[in-house]
Amino acid sequence: MNKLREGVPAFHSLLIDPVKQRARAHVPKPATRFSSAWRGDDEVVAFLNHIFTEAAALCASDVHFHDRDGWTEVRLRIDGDLKTLYCLDQSASRFIDDHLRAKCSLSPSERQMPLDGRFRFDLGDRMLDVRVSIIGTDAHGDAQSIVCRVIDAGLGNGTIDDIEMPSSTRNALAVALQATEGIVLVVGPTGSGKTTTLYACLGTLDRPEKHLVTAEDPVERRLERANQVIKNPQRNFPTILRAFLRQDFDVCLVGEIRDAETAAIAYQGANTGHLMLSTLHSKTTASTVTRLGDFGIDPYTIGSATLAILAQRLERALCPHCKVEYYPTEGELHTLEHEAGYVIPASYDDGAPFHKCNEAGCEHCRDGRKGRIPIIELLVADDAVRAAIACKDPGAIAEAATLQPQFRALQHAALDWSLAGRLDFHTAMKVGK
Ligand SMILES: [Zn+2]
Structure with a gap:
C-alpha cells in the first residue's frame, strides 16, 4: 500500500493506512x-x-x-x-x-x-x-x-459455503460463479430466501482485486468493498446500470429484474464482459426462460448469456431431536412414483425411510420444527440447454436439465431432504406445486 517510486512526495500528508482507518471506523459507538x-x-x-x-x-x-x-x-x-x-x-x-x-x-x-x-x-x-x-x-x-x-451482521455476508445445499449443487454453482461474463439468476416467490442466496453468491466473489457494484431497493446487506447504490425516484435500476457500465466493474448485483428495460441492460452487461447477479419473480428455472422472453430478451441472448438459474423455496426444517421416521402409504407411494416421477433410492428398502414432524415438539423445539432449509433447483446453461432455449422448446429444456448431475426439480429436492431427515414428508410433497 502507498508504494512510492521516489522520495517523499508533496502529497504525502494525504496518504492513509486503510487497515488502521478501518479499525478506527469499527470501534463501536x-x-x-x-x-x-x-x-x-x-x-x-x-x-x-x-x-x-x-x-x-x-x-x-x-x-x-x-x-x-x-x-x-x-x-x-x-x-x-x-x-x-x-x-x-x-x-x-x-x-x-x-x-x-x-x-x-x-x-x-x-x-x-x-x-x-x-x-x-x-x-x-x-x-x-x-x-x-x-x-x-x-x-x-x-x-x-x-x-x-x-x-x-455476524451472520450475513457469507458465501455459498454457508448455505445448506447438496454438494453437487454447490459445486455446479461455484463453477458458474467463476465465469467472468454472463448472468446468474436466483428466482422464487417473496420469502423464499433468494436475497440471502444472492448475497452469498456475491460474498463468494468478494475479493480485493474485484470491483463489486450493487443496485438495490433498498440496500439489504452492506459490503465493505462494494459500491452500493440505492434506487430512488431520480434514478431507477436502468439509470444506475447504464452508469455502472461506464464504471469498469467486474461483478454487479441487481436487486430485482422487474421490467423489460432492466432486463435488457442486465443482459447487455452480461454480454459485455461483466458478471451479473439478479433475482426474478418466477416459479421454476424453466418458467424463468419464458419470463425473460416476456421481457423481450431474444432466446439467443438468453441462451448465450445465462450461466445458471437457481429456483428456491424456504421451508421449516424438522427438529433433529424429535423427528419421526415415516413410511408413506401405498397411495402415497403410487403418487410419488407415478405423478411426481420420484425414483425412491435403494437405501429406502434398506431401512432409510422418509421423515415426518412430531407436532407435539420436544424440549428443544416448539412444534417439531427448528430453523429453515432452502430447497434448490439449479439449472446450468450447458450446450444442450442453450440449444433448447434458442429453439424456445420448454420440453427440451426440461429434458436437458434432467441430464445434469446436480439438477433436482424442486419437489424432488424437497423429497431428498425428507429422506435425509431435514424436511417433513407431507411438506415436501407440496413443494413446487
Ligand atoms: Zn423437537
Missing part, C-alpha cells in the same frame, strides 16, 4: 444501545435493549410493535412465523416510537407519512443492522405500526 433520554423512560429503554438482544438470540428476522386497542403487541418473526412475545401497556407505545425515531434521526412530529430509517444496535460482540418502517394506523397518527427488519 457508545450510543448503539438505547439509553434513557426522558423522565420515566427507564423501563422502556430496558425493554428495547432486551427485545433486540432477544431477536438476535432467537434468529428473528423482524420485530413488530403494533398498537392495539389500549395495548401494544410485540411480535417476532421466527422461521417465517410471527410469534407474540409481549403485550405492553399502551403508555409504553409513545416512548418506544420516540426512541426508535430518535435512533433513526426521524422527525418526531411527522405522524401521517410513512417513515423509513435504520440504525445499528450493539450486541457486544457484533452489530445488529435494524431497518425501521413506521406508519400511523389511525386518523390522528396516535396509533403506530412499527416493523423493524433485523439483520445480524
Whole structure:
C-alpha cells in the first residue's frame, strides 16, 4: 500500500493506512444501545435493549410493535412465523416510537407519512443492522405500526459455503460463479430466501482485486468493498446500470429484474464482459426462460448469456431431536412414483425411510420444527440447454436439465431432504406445486 517510486512526495500528508482507518471506523459507538433520554423512560429503554438482544438470540428476522386497542403487541418473526412475545401497556407505545425515531434521526412530529430509517444496535460482540418502517394506523397518527427488519451482521455476508445445499449443487454453482461474463439468476416467490442466496453468491466473489457494484431497493446487506447504490425516484435500476457500465466493474448485483428495460441492460452487461447477479419473480428455472422472453430478451441472448438459474423455496426444517421416521402409504407411494416421477433410492428398502414432524415438539423445539432449509433447483446453461432455449422448446429444456448431475426439480429436492431427515414428508410433497 502507498508504494512510492521516489522520495517523499508533496502529497504525502494525504496518504492513509486503510487497515488502521478501518479499525478506527469499527470501534463501536457508545450510543448503539438505547439509553434513557426522558423522565420515566427507564423501563422502556430496558425493554428495547432486551427485545433486540432477544431477536438476535432467537434468529428473528423482524420485530413488530403494533398498537392495539389500549395495548401494544410485540411480535417476532421466527422461521417465517410471527410469534407474540409481549403485550405492553399502551403508555409504553409513545416512548418506544420516540426512541426508535430518535435512533433513526426521524422527525418526531411527522405522524401521517410513512417513515423509513435504520440504525445499528450493539450486541457486544457484533452489530445488529435494524431497518425501521413506521406508519400511523389511525386518523390522528396516535396509533403506530412499527416493523423493524433485523439483520445480524455476524451472520450475513457469507458465501455459498454457508448455505445448506447438496454438494453437487454447490459445486455446479461455484463453477458458474467463476465465469467472468454472463448472468446468474436466483428466482422464487417473496420469502423464499433468494436475497440471502444472492448475497452469498456475491460474498463468494468478494475479493480485493474485484470491483463489486450493487443496485438495490433498498440496500439489504452492506459490503465493505462494494459500491452500493440505492434506487430512488431520480434514478431507477436502468439509470444506475447504464452508469455502472461506464464504471469498469467486474461483478454487479441487481436487486430485482422487474421490467423489460432492466432486463435488457442486465443482459447487455452480461454480454459485455461483466458478471451479473439478479433475482426474478418466477416459479421454476424453466418458467424463468419464458419470463425473460416476456421481457423481450431474444432466446439467443438468453441462451448465450445465462450461466445458471437457481429456483428456491424456504421451508421449516424438522427438529433433529424429535423427528419421526415415516413410511408413506401405498397411495402415497403410487403418487410419488407415478405423478411426481420420484425414483425412491435403494437405501429406502434398506431401512432409510422418509421423515415426518412430531407436532407435539420436544424440549428443544416448539412444534417439531427448528430453523429453515432452502430447497434448490439449479439449472446450468450447458450446450444442450442453450440449444433448447434458442429453439424456445420448454420440453427440451426440461429434458436437458434432467441430464445434469446436480439438477433436482424442486419437489424432488424437497423429497431428498425428507429422506435425509431435514424436511417433513407431507411438506415436501407440496413443494413446487
Ligand atoms: Zn423437537
